[in-house]
Amino acid sequence: xxxxxxxxxxxxxxxxxxxxxxxxxxxxxxxxxxxxxxxxxxxxxxxxxxxxxxxxxxxxxxxxxxxxxxxxxxxxxxxxxxxxxxxxxxxxxxxxxxxxxxxxxxxxxxxxxxxxxxxxxxxxxxxxxxxxxxxxxxxxxxxxxxxxxxxxxxxxxxxxxxxxxxxxxxxxxxxxxxxxxxxxxxxxxxxxxxxxxxxxxxxxxxxxxxxxxxxxxxxxxxxxxxxxxxxxxxxxxxxxxxxxxxxxxxxxxxxxxxxxxxxxxxxxxxxxxxxxxxxxxxxxxxxxxxxxxxxxxxxxxxxxxxxxxxxxxxxxxxxxxxxxxxxxxxxxxxxxxxxxxxxxxxx
Numbered sequence: 592x593x594x595x596x597x598x599x600x601x602x603x604x605x606x607x608x609x610x611x612x613x614x615x616x617x618x619x620x621x622x623x624x625x626x627x628x629x630x631x632x633x634x635x636x637x638x639x640x641x642x643x644x645x646x647x648x649x650x651x652x653x654x655x656x657x658x659x660x661x662x663x664x665x666x667x668x669x670x671x672x673x674x675x676x677x678x679x680x681x682x683x684x685x686x687x688x689x690x691x692x693x694x695x696x697x698x699x700x701x702x703x704x705x706x707x708x709x710x711x712x713x714x715x716x717x718x719x720x721x722x723x724x725x726x727x728x729x730x731x732x733x734x735x736x737x738x739x740x741x742x743x744x745x746x747x748x749x750x751x752x753x754x755x756x757x758x759x760x761x762x763x764x765x766x767x768x769x770x771x772x773x774x775x776x777x778x779x780x781x782x783x784x785x786x787x788x789x790x791x792x793x794x795x796x797x798x799x800x801x802x803x804x805x806x807x808x809x810x811x812x813x814x815x816x817x818x819x820x821x822x823x824x825x826x827x828x829x830x831x832x833x834x835x836x837x838x839x840x841x842x843x844x845x846x847x848x849x850x851x852x853x854x855x856x857x858x859x860x861x862x863x864x865x866x867x868x869x870x871x872x873x874x875x876x877x878x879x880x881x882x883x884x885x886x887x888x889x890x891x892x893x894x895x896x897x898x899x900x901x902x903x904x905x906x907x908x909x910x911x912x913x914x915x916x917x918x919x920x921x922x923x924x925x926x927x928x929x930x931x932x933x934x935x936x937x938x
């Protein structure tokens with residue numbers, strides 16, 4: 592990227608507990624497969640380093656990505672970067688996938704074992720932001736949070752996050768130890784958190800980290816300008832299949848037309864819309880291509896007025912989006928099903 596084109600990525604407060612991160616993060620999941628074939632460690636590390644050199648300091652991974660391989664890759668990248676200037680987020684809680692759905696574990700023992708294992712794979716002394724990846728609806732959230740609080744006290748993690756948590760779970764968790772950020776799917780075509788969850792996070796001082804801010808690549812042209820790779824898990828995604836995709840192409844065309852008006856790409860307009868949702872909103876798009884990384888960073892240049900934001904929102908009415916936002920076998924562990932049983936007090 593030419594020096595005159597370089598975008599300054601500001602640092603922002605994520606939540607009110609003291610964590611500061613780059614306004615744009617980098618989701619590392621795709622480097623280890625999922626959307627495409629996994630990259631070699633060398634190539635993945637070079638992309639992470641490139642992101643850092645351009646001002647992205649907030650890196651997001653999880654123990655389940657690439658069956659642990661992603662954390663190992665990120666750990667190797669960190670060895671070539673100034674650790675103190677990186678905000679490292681990782682996640683625990685997804686044990687694995689079965690045909691019937693996602694297996695989740697939120698017990699105290701599992702929390703601690705996962706944290707120790709992640710510290711080892713990442714080869715770091717602490718994790719900046721440690722998320723419960725999915726809520727275990729069989730374990731009181733107070734138990735899970737109690738162990739996370741201990742890990743904070745021990746200096747193994749600095750801040751606690753939740754992902755796909757229900758309003759009740761967020762409130763109860765926050766009462767045990769302040770939650771710094773909530774990671775949720777949020778994009779032009781996935782807006783279900785706006786009514787209740789976003790206002791709740793603002794009430795409690797919790798930052799918002801949207802994952803899949805480009806609609807799993809849809810607004811970057813996935814499934815439209817380029818066909819999906821055979822090994823992509825999107826081939827079975829409801830919104831990318833058959834008639835649904837045909838209907839959704841109209842939404843892409845509308846954003847493409849509006850992008851022309853703003854002198855940017857459709858992906859930049861879609862990402863800019865997310866970035867404009869508030870100073871407390873830090874999206875974490877991922878990519879395996881430097882060109883797309885530069886495109887994402889360029890979204891920070893796109894300035895949208897309130898009228899522009901409404902025009903962009905109106906171009907993608909949620910009731911016109913064809914297909915649910917996630918695979919059927921993963922739907923049961925989304926935030927709508929993330930309440931947990933009450934904690935039984937010992938007498």
